[in-house]
Ligand SMILES: [Ca+2]
Ligand SMILES: [Ca+2]
């Protein structure tokens with residue numbers, strides 16, 4: 001009996017230590033009825049892709065035919081919506097990170113920087129821009145219904161490959177992909193972080209949303225133009241894919257695309273010969289059942305827990321042990 005009690009108490013304390021270590025509140029697109037992620041494409045403006053296994057952005061713009069065949073031009077946006085009902089004003093006093101995880105195994109060196117690292121010294125990197133949607137419009141769209149034509153924040157000019165943001169979207173900032181070694185690519189499941197210090201435009205957007213909406217919508221897309229002679233050819237029309245909440249496991253089972261099955265990943269190393277067989281992505285076969293690899297907002301803990309809360313937690317653990325002891329006897 002005594003042993004049972006001590007083991008339960010230990011479990012409680014370990015769990016509490018874990019909470020201290022993580023020190024963050026994480027809100028993936030999986031959370032709540034308003035959590036959502038969807039890719040929108042301008043060349044198929046009436047198509048909904050809310051349930052796809054891919055969430056991607058690309059651009060190509062070498063034709064200028066409005067409303068017709070535009071020479072294979074493409075422009076796509078990623079709409080992300082996060083449930084903010086558990087966000088408190090205190091959480092806005094610490095950094096907030098928007099994290100997305102790579103969802104294809106082909107984001108190679110030439111797709112991330114120009115020239116590719118590390119052989120050349122990159123002068124530019126592929127960058128993702130993030131825009132915030134006007135708070136009053138965030139709750140209204142649906143994951144199963146949103147299209148390029150009906151999306152809030154977009155007013156199409158009818159030409160493919162040109163961005164169509166209207167005044168309901170405002171730029172929050174951007175994040176660049178890292179350079180990778182020639183033998184490598186960005187590992188499926190690896191993360192791209194858009195980090196925001198307190199007082200950022202993202203903080204303001206969320207603060208302005210509290211009490212107005214139950215969610216916040218962020219639109220992400222590559223910021224290059226997709227024009228030959230302006231951008232590296234390897235960037236034009238390349239589909240930068242991220243993992244949406246519909247992915248359940250990081251491989252190609254369950255009808256999921258082959259490009260999620262990153263068995264060929266080689267790390268960024270200079271050792272010769274390279275590891276053989278390739279080790280594969282360190283995230284291969286991991287579960288996304290709880291949104292571990294879905295787009296997410298990460299709220300850093302605003303304050304170091306006070307001694308009082310430690311005491312309360314310890315008492316809680318003791319209380320739990322006592323309750324279970326009573327039940328057992
Ligand atoms: Ca989705
Ligand atoms: Ca065009």
Ligand SMILES: [Ca+2]
Nearest residue numbers: 157159162164
């Ligand atoms: Ca356009």
